[in-house]
Amino acid sequence: MTYGKRLAALAILDSAIVLTAVYISYFILVPKLSIFENPMLLATSITLLISHHVFASMYKLYNKAWQYASIGELLAIAKAVTFTIMVTGIMQKLFFGNIYVRALAITWMLHVLFIGGSRFSWRMFRDNVMNKQEDIKRTLIIGAGAGGTMVARQLLHNVDVDLKPVAFIDDDPKKFKLDILGLPVVGSSNKIVEAVEKFQVEHIIIAIPSLKKIELNRIFEECAKTKAKTQIIPRIEDIMTGKVSVNQFRDVQVEDLLGREPVVLDIGSISEKVSDKTILVTGAGGSIGSEICRQVCKFYPSKIVLVGHGENSIYQIDMELHNKYQGQIEIVPVIGDIQDRNRIFEIMEEHRPFVVYHAAAHKHVPLMEYNPREAVKNNIFGTKNVAEAADTFGVNTFVMISSDKAVNPPNVMGATKRFAEMIIQSLATTSKTKFVAVRFGNVLGSRGSVIPLFKKQIQAGGPVTVTHPEMTRYFMTIPEASRLVIQAGSLARGGEVFVLDMGEPVKIVDLAKNLIKLSGYKIEEIGIHFTGLRPGEKMYEELLNENEVHPEQVFEKIHIGKAKVIHVEVLRGLIDSLLDMSEKEMHDTLIAVANNEFENTLALV
Structure with missing residues (x-):
């Protein structure tokens, strides 16, 4: 009408x-x-x-x-x-x-x-x-606060949605047995299974925007005991900015369960380091490098230089940033290999960045065990090229992305990362550039990480392959890791190895079980197969060894490690001799250096 x-x-x-x-x-x-x-x-x-x-x-x-x-x-x-x-x-x-x-x-x-x-x-x-549809799904809403009532009102009034709210669950005792919008509040979250059976619920919506990760985990565990599909309301900032509406529910992601509460950044110190400056990011097309670019651009540098070896990945992040910041930030995509020393020096001389975030690296542990020479060329010599170019052309701050695998490494990848840390620590003793490294563990959803692999295995019907039932790892989301890297850079004084607080380690088998449940399957349907440790893998990762422990935080979730600095002459001798070694000698030398076994190392040189 x-x-x-x-x-x-x-x-x-x-x-x-x-x-x-x-x-x-x-x-x-x-x-x-x-x-x-x-x-x-x-x-x-x-x-x-x-x-x-x-x-x-x-x-x-x-x-x-x-x-x-x-x-x-x-x-x-x-x-x-x-x-x-x-x-x-x-x-x-x-x-x-x-x-x-x-x-x-x-x-x-x-x-x-x-x-x-x-x-x-x-x-x-x-x-x-x-609103009476035959295929309507009876829905239980977790949370009878502002978020839950907003969801219930939307579902009650929207004829295009096939969800019909029938009850609320809320942990506030004052709301028990109340009716809100004609729907009963049937009890706390320990009543979820009972409520699903009583009201014949087919769908559950978690509608508590302020829910902490540990509480979400607990609620999801209860929901997983039922056959109902579980979803969560969008992030409140996405609703407020109009990106999504309140009834555009999304599946619970493993990041929701394993991520931690967001860190409040020191915006002032980061802005001073980044705003209106030229920033260069190596490995800018990778999962960490591209997210660092996104986070940096929020502080509006005058120019950001995207350096990467793969043209397709650099094209993608370049287009994404251009679409968002066209005319506000000068965005320069650069194809270059960090192993090409002359090319890296050319790039650094042309753009003269104020801060360099060095995220380019080979990071796959088993692959680097089979290809130690490539790990050395990229992770050690590549880092040396970028760091020395930064020193030569007066970069203010150089931030290297390191790894928890650099601690007591039994593998080539971790050893080359520790070696790279030593290079920048050595440079920090003589350079005006502030050289720092930032260590953190596994990043949820990054390329080559375990989660995309598990998802593919689940989609294929299983089984999910896990190396060992006791294997644990630290996990962090890509945005959180990138934000803390930028924050650590703003704290740099020179020579530090910053260590990000990764929270509690997570069993890989528990991660696999959660992903199976989140995908709507029972663990028995998909199955979990244990394959045994792969070459170079550790059962447990560490962020600092016992000689490096420095418990005080210099910023929320950021510690400074006390990693030992190798003597400059020993370091130079090792670097000069590395590529002349056989792969076996190279493997043993790298691991000896990374574990501070200098006497053994000198005998091999």
Whole structure:
């Protein structure tokens, strides 16, 4: 129905209601009174009619979407009717010398009843007739606060959604046994399984925007005991910014369960380091490097240089940043290999960055065991090239992305990362550039990480392969790791090895079980197969060894390690001899150096 037709229909309906209300009220009081034979009654009817349309327009009674009518709309009706009656009473006093209070009181009540009834009957029809779909899913809402009631209201009023809320769960005892929007609050989160059975629930929505990760884990464990599909409302910032609506629910992700509470960054110190400066990121097309680019751009550097070896990945991050920051930040995509010393020096000389984030590296542990020479060329010589170019051209701060695998490494990848740390620690003793390294563990969803592999295995029907039932790893989300890297860079004084607080380590088998449940399967359906440790893998990762422990935090979730600095002459001798070694000698030398076994190392050189 067009707006004009809708307006005309409501005006005609209201006119009939007004005349009916006034006639009934006077008929109750004076049954034989005729509206056309009594001037006062005729004037009252005309005044009521005109006044109603005036006040109905003022309170927008003809513009409201009555299928979503609630208390606000009822108040608007009450105000419009009250003012209509008041104007009519004034007219009666002025022209007829008396106000017929009883008649106007009955008219007011009938007026509100008929106008309100006509509007709310449409909502009831929509909710109870139009919303009855055969494939509707009975839905339990976790959280009876602002988020939960918003979700329930949306579902109750939206005919296009096949979810019907039937009850709330909330841990606040004050809400137990209350009805909210006609739905009962049936108990706390330990009643989820019972509520699913009682109300025949097929769908669960977790609707608590402020929920902490540990509480989400606990609630999800309860939901996983049922057969109902579990989803979560979008992030509150996405709702507020209009990216999504409140009823665009998403599946619970493993990042929701394993991620930690967000760190509040020191915006001032980061802005001082990044805003209006030239920033260079190596490995800018990788999962960590590209996220560092995204986070850095939020502080509006004057220029960001995206350095990477793979043209496709650099193209993708370049296009993404151009679409978002075109005309605000100069974005320069550069194809270059960090192993190419001349090319790296050219790039550094041309752009003269203020801060360099060095994220380019080979990071796959088993692959580097089979290809130690490539690990050395990229992780050691590549880092040396970028770091020495930064020193030569006066970069203010150089931040190298390291790894927890650099601690007591039994593998080539970790050993080359520790070796790279030693290079920048050595440079920090003589350079004006502030050289620092940042260590953290596994990053959820990064390329080559275990989660994408598990997801593919689940999609293929299983089994999920886990190396060992006791294997544990530290995990962090890509955005959190990148933000803390940028924060650590702002704290740099030179020579530090910053260590990010990774929280508690997670068993890989528990991660696999969670992913299977999140994908809607039972663990028995997919299965878990243990394959044994691969070459170079450790059962448990560390972020600092016992000689490096420095428990105080220099910033929330950021520690400074006390990693030992190798003698400069020993380091230079090792670097010069590395590529002349056999792969076996190279492997043994790297691991000896990384574990500070210098006597053994010197014997090998």
